[in-house]
Amino acid sequence: MKSDIKLIDGSGKRLDGRTPDELRKIKIEAGVLHRAEGSCYLEWGNNKVIAAVYGPREAIPRHTQNPLRAIVNARYNMAAFSVDDRKRPGPDRRSREISKVISEALEKVVIMEQFPRASIDVNIEVLDAEAGTRCAGLTAAGVALADAGIPMIDIPVACAAGKIEGQIVLDLGKEEDNFGAADLPVAISPRTGEILLLQMDGHLTLDEFNKALDLAISGCYTVSELQKKALLSKYESIMEVK
Numbered sequence: 001m002k003s004d005i006k007l008i009d010g011s012g013k014r015l016d017g018r019t020p021d022e023l024r025k026i027k028i029e030a031g032v033l034h035r036a037e038g039s040c041y042l043e044w045g046n047n048k049v050i051a052a053v054y055g056p057r058e059a060i061p062r063h064t065q066n067p068l069r070a071i072v073n074a075r076y077n078m079a080a081f082s083v084d085d086r087k088r089p090g091p092d093r094r095s096r097e098i099s100k101v102i103s104e105a106l107e108k109v110v111i112m113e114q115f116p117r118a119s120i121d122v123n124i125e126v127l128d129a130e131a132g133t134r135c136a137g138l139t140a141a142g143v144a145l146a147d148a149g150i151p152m153i154d155i156p157v158a159c160a161a162g163k164i165e166g167q168i169v170l171d172l173g174k175e176e177d178n179f180g181a182a183d184l185p186v187a188i189s190p191r192t193g194e195i196l197l198l199q200m201d202g203h204l205t206l207d208e209f210n211k212a213l214d215l216a217i218s219g220c221y222t223v224s225e226l227q228k229k230a231l232l233s234k235y236e237s238i239m240e241v242k
């Protein structure tokens with residue numbers, strides 16, 4: 001979308017004062033819901049997201065069961081009050097797409113063979129949305145799965161990079177997402193480096209794509225450290241109480 005909004009000023013700073021390779025502020029808290037097996041509350045800029053994990057439990061309806069392994073059933077939902085114009089409640093094409101790509105990403109890290117016929121349900125509720133909610137949701141889901149003690153090869157993490165005013169930048173904000181040229185959300189398994197999710201909205205040359213991918217992956221590694229810190233601080237405080 002074209003606009004007259006200047007997304008980068010003369011000194012190279014973005015609308016919210018960030019440099020091109022700077023993330024928005026991120027806050028992660030593990031284990032916030034007592035009825036869920038595992039949970040996470042995450043703030044990423046002005047995004048606010050909760051992830052709750054239930055299971056492994058018998059997959060219902062039974063025809064969805066796989067006799068050899070579990071299924072991961074992620075459900076991404078944006079609250080009606082999470083955006084400027086009240087969003088019509090309930091699933092739509094966008095939330096179905098995001099639920100599908102997040103489920104597929106999580107299935108690549110969960111050790112699925114340990115739970116034949118089971119379903120691991122991951123509810124992702126977006127309470128406040130301001131660009132980058134699929135990355136925030138997947139990152140919260142990774143912490144919630146770890147908090148639930150679900151065996152995984154790694155804690156999945158996501159971050160986006162994009163292009164605004166001809167420049168590749170990390171973690172697009174709302175205006176950057178609306179008026180920028182491209183957005184590239186990426187999720188990885190930090191230990192193996194495997195890409196779990198890669199989507200692109202807009203246009204990039206091959207060079208720009210490679211640069212944006214590298215930048216998004218470096219953002220993933222930074223966020224991954226915050227995920228580990230959130231989990232450590234929950235379990236450290238439990239050990240101190242004991």
Ligand code: ADP
Nearest residue numbers: 083084085087094129130131132133134135177
């Ligand atoms: P992501 O949130 O992963 O960046 P999109 O690129 O689809 O996903 O959406 C970008 C942003 O647009 C969202 O974070 C949200 O702020 C806004 N948005 C998405 N869907 C709606 C909607 N139905 N109504 C109003 N705003 C929306």
